[in-house]
Amino acid sequence: MSNLKCQHEGCCSNATRYIPENQLYLCDYDQRIQYPNLDVTHLVDPSVIEMTIKIIDHCCKDLMAFTIKQNKGRAFDKYEALSKRVKAELDYLAEQLEKALDTGDLFIFSSILHEAGEIRNRLQSDPLYLDFAIAKAWSYSAAVAQSKELRSSEVVEMELKKKYELTFEKLKIQTRKTQRSHQQEISDLDAQLEAERATSSNLRQEIEKLQDTQTRELKELSQRAQDRVSELSNFIGELQQKAQILEQTVVELKGQIAVLGSELETEQTNYQDLQQEVNLLKEGHQQEVEKLKKSSEDKVNELKGFIKGLQNNTQDLKQIINEREKEVSALKDTDQKKGSNILALNGKISEEREVFKKLQTEYDDLVEQLNQKEEEIKDTKKKLNDEQNSYRQDTQKLKDDHTQSMVQLRKAKDTEIKALSDASEAKIEDLKKTLQNRQKNDSNKIKDLQNNVKTLKNSLAQTKKENNKLAEEVKAISSDYERMEQSLISKLSISDYSDFSLLYNTKILSTNTDKNRQFGPKSELDLELNNPKHMQFLKSLTQRIPELDSFNLFKIPVKSQEVKTFLANYFPSKVKVCHFNVGSELSSSLSFYWKELEEMEKRVTDQMYIHKFELSESELVDLLSANKNKPVFGLRYCKLPLYSSPNFKGKLKGSTMDGLCLMGCFKNSYASWTKSGSQFKNLMFGLSKEQDFRKNLQWISLDDCCIEERQIKQILKATGFGHLQICKYSG
Known part of the structure; x- marks a missing residue:
């Protein structure tokens, strides 16, 4: 059984019919075709001619439907079977026409037989010539009708007009069907080509996406590596800045130590100067004390000797004392003045002693402060030496840690970069392989598509040739029709x-x-x-x-x-x-x-x-x-x-x-x-x-x-x- 679908628009509701492989398919549209009744019963059975024309028409439709829409496999078997069927029917038509030779016009029927033979020969090589066969069949009927003069010239003209109109309409319908089917096939091929192009464009887009993804990942990896290197360089810069800060701190500490040493030396020189001044003051004070002692002792000795002389000369002096009371009083005043002077001197001495004590106290304080400063300087020197040693140790340790960390970072960086490069190379290789495989597949698809396109182009060229032939035939028939139409219109008022x-x-x-x-x-x-x-x-x-x-x-x-x-x-x-x-x-x-x-x-x-x-x-x-x-x-x-x-x-x-x-x-x-x-x-x-x-x-x-x-x-x-x-x- 074969699955056939009627091609006539609005016919059979486009329902699918299942018929035997070698049985002829008659759609509703074909059964509705009204053919003119020809009065040729005395020549040949009209049903034979009408049935032959129907068979030719149906064969043409089936051939077009199978060759255009399926065009492969069993369609060619159907094509051969239908061709044989058409050839057999045309042979039968020729036999029937030969039987009519005894009663008809020999010239007309010999030309009919000749043309039937040409049709039969041409049908073997060009199935599309069936349309021309239909037109010729009507020409035979018209020629028979004209040869027997069964109707008047006006009726014949109208019938010829109707016949040509019907033939022309049938040819137009057939041509329109052929063009529609060809256009449908071309549109299907265009759609297939567009689909292939869309697939190839999608593949290209996927490849571009993969390349973009690969480029983006490589950029990200390089950006990460650059960021890591920048972080390491920043960390190294920070370490270098810290080392510079430590070196500057050491230099500042050295400067402070030098300043403290210079200040210490200045203090020592000041202390020595003060000590010398104190010694000078001590010496001057002792000299003055000794001078005051000597003068006081001399005066005491003088007073003692005077008292002794007074005591020895008491009697002598009683008179003198009495006489000299005024002098004594004067002397008393003088002694009082001298006592006040002594008291003043004693006060000065006490003041000097207080000053000396103060100086001694200050001296002791200065000595104590000097000792304390010496101790502090010693402690500071010791601390500075310890700090300098610790700074040196820390700096050396930092340098060692920095060197070690740099080595570790370089190793880690090299390892990471190597891993990333290996991964990226592997990914690139995979992408290359995928791309190559896709390119191979695409090239194979493109080759297949090109082959299909070539085949289609060849078939289209062949179809165009056939269409051109059909168009020439239609043009010839349409020119006849137009000529008849113009002649008819010219006669009309x-x-x-x-x-x-x-x-x-x-x-x-x-x-x-x-x-x-x-x-x-x-x-x-x-x-x-x-x-x-x-x-x-x-x-x-x-x-x-x-x-x-x-x-x-x-x-x-x-x-x-x-x-x-x-x-x-x-x-x-x-x-x-x-x-x-x-x-x-x-x-x-x-x-x-x-x-x-x-x-x-x-x-x-x-x-x-x-x-x-x-x-x-x-x-x-x-x-x-x-x-x-x-x-x-x-x-x-x-x-x-x-x-x-x-x-x-x-x-x-x-x-x-x-x-x-x-x-x-x-x-x-x-x-x-x-x-x-x-x-x-x-x-x-x-x-x-x-x-x-x-x-x-x-x-x-x-x-x-x-x-x-x-x-x-x-x-x-x-x-x-x-x-x-x-x-x-x-x-």
Whole structure:
């Protein structure tokens, strides 16, 4: 069993069918095909021809489905089986046609046999030639029908037209299917290629990420090493600074010791000087004491001798004493003075003794202080020597520790750097291996992809060649079809509504499900000029469209020469209601179509509406004057920059206009207002000067203009249009 899926859009709900390997698959779409009934029963059984054509058609579909979508394995077996089936059926067709040689035209049937042989031979090498076989089968039937003259020339022409149309549509469908399948295959290949590219780009991104990670890790390792080295250098710098500080401290201590030594020497010299001064003072004091002792002893001796003489001469002296009492008293005074002098001398001596004692005490204190200072100096020297020795020992120890720590740090650093370098080298090697493996895998994938691309390119080239062949055949058939279509169109009269309906249905209604339209004088026609089919319909017109009740043109292009040509030459001969540029954006291209618009307005009898154009004051005046005799004229959602009252210069004289539609024309998004309703007021003041227009106008429509009804009534009353009826909607 094989799994087949119908390729026809909307057929069988695209359900999957399971059929035997060699059994022909008929989808719902194929069973719905209606073939023309050919009256060739007296030549050959019609069911044989019809069945042969169906078989060819089904074989073609199966071949295309299998060769394009699967194109491998069992598809080639199916391909061969179907080719044999087609060849057998064509042989059967040839046999049936040979049987008809006895009763038919020999020349025609010999050519049929010849062409059937060519088809059979070509089918063996080019399965896509089946489409041409279908077309030839219809040609055979047409030739048989023509040779027997079973129908009139007009019927034959119509049947040929229908046959060619059906054949052309079938070929177009087949070509469209082929192109769709090829485009699908190309899109699948593009998607596969994009997926491979995405995979390769992802691999490249992963490699770049790995390289970035490796670079980042190496940078981090180097940064760590640099940080570690900087830390070690900082630590060494700190140790060196500490050593320098210690050396400076030792130098300062040495300086202090030298200063203390110099001060000690100065103190010693001062002490020696003081000692010399004390010795000198002692010597002078002893000399003075000795002098005072000698003088006092001399005086005592003198007094003793005098007393002894007085005692010896007491008697002699009693008289003298009596006589000399005054002298004695005088002497007493003298002695008192001398006693006071002695007392003063004794006081001086005592003072000198006190001074001496003080000096002796100070001397003893100085000696004691000197001894203490000598002891302190000795202790200080000892302490300084001990501290210097300890500093030397500490410095030496620090130097030794620093040297040892530096050695250890260098060893640890070398070990760490070596470990990091080994790890990084190992990682780099792993990354290189991974990268090489991925590059190998990528290269293999790329090679496979390149091979697939080459194969696909070859298949695409072959497909293009086949498509070119098919396109040439389609072109040949389409040229015949176009020639017949042009000949048919040239025979048709466009003034006839049936012919116009036929042209409209042919060009615009593309599917069988669309209901054919029949036009008449009361019909309404809408043309969307942004639709390619509608534009193609405009281009195919050769005469003016007949009279219509309503004609609406949607979305006029900004500048289109085809639209200008249509408006000038093929616009309906007469229209009651016309809407121009419906559903468009605001456009400023009305001047491009101005001349054609003037011609077009002459063919509109009752109501003319212009949509979404930006109008100048002069264009507004010309439009109103050109449509002044129509019952209704309207401007819908147009921009009217009326900053002052327009001057119509009497162009509306004789106006018979009954209604004026200004829907959305004074909306804020279309007009920059200075005051609400000011532009409408300016327009009505300008129109009020036209007496015929003011007299005959009966109603006005201002829907969606953002003006209050009270304000509208005030403006209309002030401008002489108070009689107008305000309508909510028109047209």
